[in-house]
Amino acid sequence: MTRPVLEMRGITKTFPGVTALSEVHLTVGPREIHALCGENGAGKSTLMKVLSGVHPHGSYEGEIHFEGEPVAFKDIRASERRGIVIIHQELALIPHLSIAENIFLGNEQARRGIVDWNDTLRSARRLLDRVGLRENPHTPVADLGVGGQQLVEIAKALSKEVKLLILDEPTAALNDEDSAALLDLILELRDQGVAAVVISHKLNEIRRIADAVTVLRDGRTVESLSVRPAPDAAPELSEDRIIRGMVGRDLDHRFPERTPYEGGDSGRVALAVRGWTVRHPVDQRRTVVDDVSLTVRRGEIVGIAGLMGAGRTELAMSVFGRSYGRYVAGSVEIDGEEASTGTVPAAIEAGLAYVTEDRKRYGLNLIDTIHRNVSLASLPGMRRRGVVDEHHERQVAERYRASMNIKTPTVFEQVGRLSGGNQQKVVLSKWIHADPKVLILDEPTRGIDVGAKYEIYTVIDRLAAQGKAVLFISSELPELLGMCDRIYTMAEGRLTGEVARAEATQERLMRHMTMSRS
Incomplete structure (x- = not known):
């Protein structure tokens, strides 16, 4: 032997x-x-x-x-x-x-x-x-x-x-x-x-x-x-x-059953990006987002597919407070009105939320506690006579610990000690509590196991069922096919296609994702 x-x-x-x-x-x-x-x-x-x-x-x-x-x-x-x-x-x-x-x-x-x-x-x-x-x-x-x-x-x-x-x-x-x-x-x-x-x-x-x-x-x-x-x-x-x-159980379905949004404003365009163009932050001769226009309706989950370097994250970050690159042209409309999104606070005030693909670098303060991370995007609503109400902050975090199934004995746990899936739930809790109209989710399940993925998919579906508009960026085509109502494709900074859920296949998306400028 x-x-x-x-x-x-x-x-x-x-x-x-x-x-x-x-x-x-x-x-x-x-x-x-x-x-x-x-x-x-x-x-x-x-x-x-x-x-x-x-x-x-x-x-x-x-x-x-x-x-x-x-x-x-x-x-x-x-x-x-x-x-x-x-x-x-x-x-x-x-x-x-x-x-x-x-x-x-x-x-x-x-x-x-x-x-x-x-x-x-x-x-x-x-x-x-x-x-x-x-x-x-x-x-x-x-x-x-x-x-x-x-x-x-x-x-x-x-x-x-x-x-x-x-x-x-x-x-x-x-x-x-x-x-x-x-x-x-x-x-x-x-x-x-x-x-x-x-x-x-x-x-x-x-x-x-x-x-x-x-x-x-x-x-x-x-x-x-x-x-x-x-x-x-x-x-x-x-x-x-x-x-x-x-x-510890069978997952009969990798993705949860979808509950449609049935509000009176169903179908209304919540987010419209028009002619969005951004150049590289260092090499300003290079256009990284090129004349992109897209829409997301209330209660809709819209995907963005693209290979590495296609410009998906650059689009998301630049729309959210112009936190990437040098803005050249374009506008953002929320609920039919042009919105000021020139800074991150302005984007949040306008109703945007952005769950970054790099939660450890941009999404969380790893050396701080769960309850303080959850409140970060909505501190103005936590104030009492100009000071953060720590009791209210703790109550909010406890509520999300239960509803998001964050596995931790206390909300005073340091976020850096949590597993990747639980860290992602803290990021989502932070933005959900900010009560945005539009959530931009950039690789929301990266580095997360199948069980935690299913829980996060359920949260995303629940948000859409409440009337939130969701823009969902992912490198995993089966994930986009299983979650999204429509899927845009990007290549070399441009939109190259828009495919309805009923017509979407991995092969069709890949054809659009590999279109070149020539």
Whole structure:
């Protein structure tokens, strides 16, 4: 019998008032890609932090065996010396250093205490060739796209003679082409003898690359499944099987049943964008949003589809308070009247809300509490004699904690400690309490598991049923097809099509999304 490369036995990890992991088991075989699945907050990242030494030996219970030997890592350097390297969802690169400098940061190619730059550049070039990144090692990391930066992280791991590579949501921020290339690379590394643990919510990707899957729920191991069983055995894995393990129930429908809006102003145009044109904030010769016009009616969910760089986020951010780029031309009408949206406060006052695709950077104050984050967009309504009424603020947050099913024992919890799905619910709560007429949702379910996605879809449907107008941006075409009444497509900053729900297919949307100017 082949000896496992990794065994984690009975891992239990507690934080004050919370048991994050309880008797968790994980076994990874040699040359195996092992997927780790579970809802946000299930304990996946915590388990990998235990393995990599972020949570050092002594801060948890249980045993870890690597290559047949018991190990007790006191920090990340200790795990890396054994060949265990973790790549977090938020990449740990320094943007103004070169590719070569980033690859060997903390692991410098030095002789007698002096960096050997010739050796550094040669080694960097060899590693870049291995991961398929055709860039000069002198190139600053800031000049790379997210896909290129992900490859630099993997090259950095390979420089440490990695034996077990841990990837946390490696394709969350990548387009389809970069995602496919990265998955191919992970398969190549497996064939070269590098085992991998991949945390992902994208079940189609798991089925493509994984040899085995372990499902966690509420900090416990639910089951481990083989993706590629013996030739004469029935396959153990399907997407429905994984979902059932993750959420503890079957999801008969990935999207909730829609309740139509039946108000007297049904069909009235709530948002109209006319001739909207914006240039790049640095290179002002480059037009990033080009003469875009669209409408969203009350009670309607309207999607925007487009490949990476199509201009979807640039459109959303520039409409919402001109918070991106240099405005050139265009107008915004809300409920039939031209609205002043030249600043973020003016956009909020006019009835707009914007749920950003980057909740950690733009959507939340991660070091503050839930109740203060919920009130951020509606502080004027929280005032009492010029001072924020903290009792009222707390009551509002408690109401949303219950109605949005935010999994936390108290609204005084720091937002940065919540799972991604619960953080997204806090962002939505903040904007819902502001009582907008129009919600612009930019990748509202990015990095969120299927169970939390369903809850957020339900919230969005409920808002539309109340008469809110929703503009829904997503990179996942099945999500747009399942949620939207109409879908606009964008390419190179322009609208290239408008498709009704009844006529929309992934193939039709993709044709519109790949239209070029020529």
